[in-house]
Amino acid sequence: MAEDILDNWEKKSAEHQKQYKQFLHRADKNAVLKKLPDLHDAAFEKIDCLNCAACCKNYSPRFKTPDIKRISKYLKMRESVFIETYLTLDNDGxxxxxxxxxxxxxxxxxxxxxxQRPSDCSRFPYTDEDVILKRPVITLKNSSFCPIVYYVMEGLLAK
Structure with a gap:
């Protein structure tokens, strides 16, 4: 892949959304899953999440029961106080x-x-697992704000 793949990536991602959607719809699952580890690793070698943090700045993970228990214990808070202080219920409950x-x-x-972060955070951006194919709507959304997802999608399209 060209070294300048990340130049102006947000604009390119917006322009490639239709291609990504078509690819995700037609993709050979086994072939994609075979390519993901190398693309995922290459993306993380090129991109430092600490330079971006768009995920943490603009979106929230789901806090599942094990996450709430673990984090509230770590923060030395009762679970109910942790929930009241930091969380809200979304439209999906x-x-x-x-x-x-x-x-x-x-x-x-x-x-x-x-x-202690939520499991959604430790798994994000899901570029090393089948979520990238199983949840194409999430993948498309993530590709619009996460340079790692963009990088992986471009790599999948190029191969």
Whole structure:
């Protein structure tokens, strides 16, 4: 892949949304899953999430019950107080962060609860798992604000 793949990536991603959608709809699952580890690793070698943090600034993960238990224990808070302080229910009935940016995002774009973060955060941007194909709407959305998803999608299209 060309070194300048990330130049103006947001504009290119917007222009390529239709291609991404068609690709995700028609993709050979096994072939894609075979390519993902290398593309995922290459993306993380080129892109430092701490330079971006768009995910933490603009979106919230789901906080599942195990996440709530673990994080509230880490913060030495009762679960009910943690929920009341930091979370709200979304339209799907999932707990999500009350505020944007994320209450746990530091000024240096680092997560203040990194080792305890929600599983959605540790898995994001899902570029090394089948979520990229199983949830194409999420993949398309993520490709519009996450340079790693953009990089992986461009790599999948190029191969």
């Amino acid at each position: 999932d707990y999500v962060g009350k505020s944007k940016p994320c209450a746990f995002l530091g000024e240096d774009n680092a997560c203040n609860i990194y080792d």
